[in-house]
Amino acid sequence: MEINRLSDVVKSWLYEAGEMVLEALNAPLKADEKSSRKDIVTNVDKEIEQFFVSKIIEQFPEDRIIGEEGASRNHDNDTQRTWLIDPIDGTLNFYKQKDYFCLMIAIEQEQGDSLGFIYELMRDEMLWGGPKVGVYLNDKRVSMVVDQPLRDGLININSGMVINNRYNAQQIIKQSLGIRMVGCAGIAIKEVVLGKQVAYMSYLQPWDYAAGRILAESVGIVVAAIDEEQLTLTKRQVVVFATPATYQEIRKIKEL
Amino acid sequence: MEINRLSDVVKSWLYEAGEMVLEALNAPLKADEKSSRKDIVTNVDKEIEQFFVSKIIEQFPEDRIIGEEGASRNHDNDTQRTWLIDPIDGTLNFYKQKDYFCLMIAIEQEQGDSLGFIYELMRDEMLWGGPKVGVYLNDKRVSMVVDQPLRDGLININSGMVINNRYNAQQIIKQSLGIRMVGCAGIAIKEVVLGKQVAYMSYLQPWDYAAGRILAESVGIVVAAIDEEQLTLTKRQVVVFATPATYQEIRKIKEL
Numbered sequence: 001m002e003i004n005r006l007s008d009v010v011k012s013w014l015y016e017a018g019e020m021v022l023e024a025l026n027a028p029l030k031a032d033e034k035s036s037r038k039d040i041v042t043n044v045d046k047e048i049e050q051f052f053v054s055k056i057i058e059q060f061p062e063d064r065i066i067g068e069e070g071a072s073r074n075h076d077n078d079t080q081r082t083w084l085i086d087p088i089d090g091t092l093n094f095y096k097q098k099d100y101f102c103l104m105i106a107i108e109q110e111q112g113d114s115l116g117f118i119y120e121l122m123r124d125e126m127l128w129g130g131p132k133v134g135v136y137l138n139d140k141r142v143s144m145v146v147d148q149p150l151r152d153g154l155i156n157i158n159s160g161m162v163i164n165n166r167y168n169a170q171q172i173i174k175q176s177l178g179i180r181m182v183g184c185a186g187i188a189i190k191e192v193v194l195g196k197q198v199a200y201m202s203y204l205q206p207w208d209y210a211a212g213r214i215l216a217e218s219v220g221i222v223v224a225a226i227d228e229e230q231l232t233l234t235k236r237q238v239v240v241f242a243t244p245a246t247y248q249e250i251r252k253i254k255e256l
Numbered sequence: 257m258e259i260n261r262l263s264d265v266v267k268s269w270l271y272e273a274g275e276m277v278l279e280a281l282n283a284p285l286k287a288d289e290k291s292s293r294k295d296i297v298t299n300v301d302k303e304i305e306q307f308f309v310s311k312i313i314e315q316f317p318e319d320r321i322i323g324e325e326g327a328s329r330n331h332d333n334d335t336q337r338t339w340l341i342d343p344i345d346g347t348l349n350f351y352k353q354k355d356y357f358c359l360m361i362a363i364e365q366e367q368g369d370s371l372g373f374i375y376e377l378m379r380d381e382m383l384w385g386g387p388k389v390g391v392y393l394n395d396k397r398v399s400m401v402v403d404q405p406l407r408d409g410l411i412n413i414n415s416g417m418v419i420n421n422r423y424n425a426q427q428i429i430k431q432s433l434g435i436r437m438v439g440c441a442g443i444a445i446k447e448v449v450l451g452k453q454v455a456y457m458s459y460l461q462p463w464d465y466a467a468g469r470i471l472a473e474s475v476g477i478v479v480a481a482i483d484e485e486q487l488t489l490t491k492r493q494v495v496v497f498a499t500p501a502t503y504q505e506i507r508k509i510k511e512l
Contacts, residue, residue, distance in 0.1 A: 037407075037433070038433055092410070092433060092434060093410075096410055096433065096452065096453075097410065097447070097452035098452070100436075123379070153352065154348070154353065159429065159434065159435045162415075162418065163426050177293070177294055177348060178439060179437060180356075180439050181437040182438075183434060183436050196352065196353035196354070196355060197352075197353070
């Protein structure tokens, strides 16, 4: 399928899923704990993941699938395409605030054909695109990022890192203009892609950052694993999204 | 002027000011430092404050006025009504993100006639009302707050307090579901009023919290100075907005 047609198809699924989520918000949500009382999954996360999986299987039965809520398919195939799904990113926000969450899909492909989608439903803002097609906020083209240094920008760092001063986070904050915490990786990455903030750093799973990475790299943002040679898309890592100038500063400050 | 008529007048000023702000966002903003590079004022803050002041003087020449950007009028008069204006709350967000800021007006009056207005322009959400008229988000009535305990809620605490563990903030965070930081007092207070978060604590000036206090108290939220007997509306204080249950827990934890 041609890449522009594919992006239209995925956006139509996201809009349809968005309607399902809005509908679900009218009824009481059912939440279960995963690893702790702060790490939950709701009936809606599962339903939306299943919705996306069924759509993918119907149209692209050979493709590999990885989903936050356990979806996994065709990992032994010699397939060219992998889908990473985070049906509701920011589930705690979704459950407690009914706001500040997003739906995310990444399509990993060769030769610049990857696509990322971050849909912030409550603002009706779809950030989508990839290296070949460019990045858009709804219908508006997103510019290449302005390479702002740390001292001129706001940053978003995981609260545990800040409190425990991992990677010298408190010094990073001090050198920036200030810290913001939204509790949703997709929204935090969206702010960096849109140039509103100069960096985001957190412990992230592949489905938390896969779509964001495709979008961010397409507008000139550095995406890297701070402790490791590279991002693997197979495990939880400490991931930094930053403007090139800010990324160099964060690397220096973390070694102090 | 009758209170419902007065609230309609103030809302019309806020909507008109909102149009002016959107217009101003199309041109480069001019920012000056106030107390530090993280504490700025833009040409728009000043223009919008002047706009509100001129409207108030035109219609209510006897009233007392206090504005963030220096507006001050009739403080020696024996007037019954005081206006507190924060033309752009979250100026750093406004300047760097063009988002996550609000326009705020408080009208302090006797006998339950006070009114508060928090206008989050980029979401077109006007939170307004008071003890006598009730609280509304645009046209929808806001319910009395559900008295959620700290462990069931998200909280928002000033970043400096978190890093320096003032008031045992790190323990408060640990006992909550998680921390969020938006960098705008008005939006943080709005989240507590709407039941999305259970507490907000920060160093605040009178214009930062005056409108929010009127709205919050009208839906059953506790608003208090953590170090002092009472809020004075005359100086910077550490102010807590919280559900009654969460407020009691914060008071206990801060003494540990």
